[in-house]
Amino acid sequence: MVEVAAAAGWPACGIWFDGASWTDATTREVRRRLDDTGIVALDIEPIIPADGADDHAERLVAAAAEIGARNILFTSRVKDQAFNTRRYGECCDMAAPHGITVVCEFLPIFPLNTLS
Template sequence: MANQFSLAYLTVLGCPPPEMTYIAARTGYDFVSFRPIHMGVPGEHDVSLTESKALLKETKKALADTGIKLLDIELARICDGTDPKRYLPAMEVAAELGGRHVLSSIWTKERSFAVERFAELCDLAKPFGLTIELEFVPIAGVSTLAGALDILRSAKRENAGLMIDVHHFHRSKEKLEDLDVVPREWFRYLHLCDAPADIPDSQEEMTRILREERLYIGEGGIDVASIVNRVPQVPYSIELPNTKRVQDLGYETFAQRCLETAKAYFNAHPHPVDVPYQI
């Protein structure tokens, strides 16, 4: 099965969804990943798909014109006091655009609250045919694989899953073998990038790198192949924010290089299911 790739929002931070879709098509991606939920990140596009009918119409046309599919939307964060119902407009947009998944992460330390709100988020997404994919982030409340699995097992929702970001997996010092106990059906896509092997001592530096200075796959020190090869072959969403390279190259050339380097890496490190059976 050929690898499939999505252009994630942070890779082209600030790029409007229609333009992002056309860029994805011209550069060879299969999917796009939008952010209709504003996060207040510097450089974020100032008009949301949930706020502008004109932008939604243009985006729908871009998807139809190109044949690019919407893989997921982000980011349905669960923080202290979060009411998951606030994400309903974004879910409606995702469903209207043919999206499949909603990315979530948990930023509260209150476990019972997190489980309750995550389960509610899954229930709200179900009528739209959407799954909720939980991502652990080393600077968040749920910062480890074990923490994410605890939430998923406690919530007990069929449309819940686990989204691995190889950067976060490395930074959280996870063990590869721990991926083997995760139910295979919980993997629906994952985030790809690279970064230096050395893990920053400060949260500030870790945050800066993950938001502004990730590297092309194969350029850094993360053993991407060993992580990817522990999970089923799923779509790979390239989330590779690098502020300087976007400024130097522009959205399209940078997106193209992200995809070219990813494909070159996987040609050199094929997933086990891609290797022909040897008698």
């Protein structure tokens, strides 16, 4: 994606984090490609809490800090609004020391799909 964005003349791109396959080597490779092309990592995504599943938030925040991502996208498969509010706050607290903003992405396919 980084090379495609550079070839198209874009100044920035989003990065997809797959918790099942992302490794420290992936972080290094993405950072190298960003450096080589001058592309900025606008965001990295997603943190998606789900009942009984690891949302990989800690690893995603660490990767975001390493690659210089400015934003992290957060949505949720959990219907419990109190849980979502708490987890969102935890993710914001993890990201804040790195100067990263966690933003809610409202998707119609998930319970967290509106501001209300």
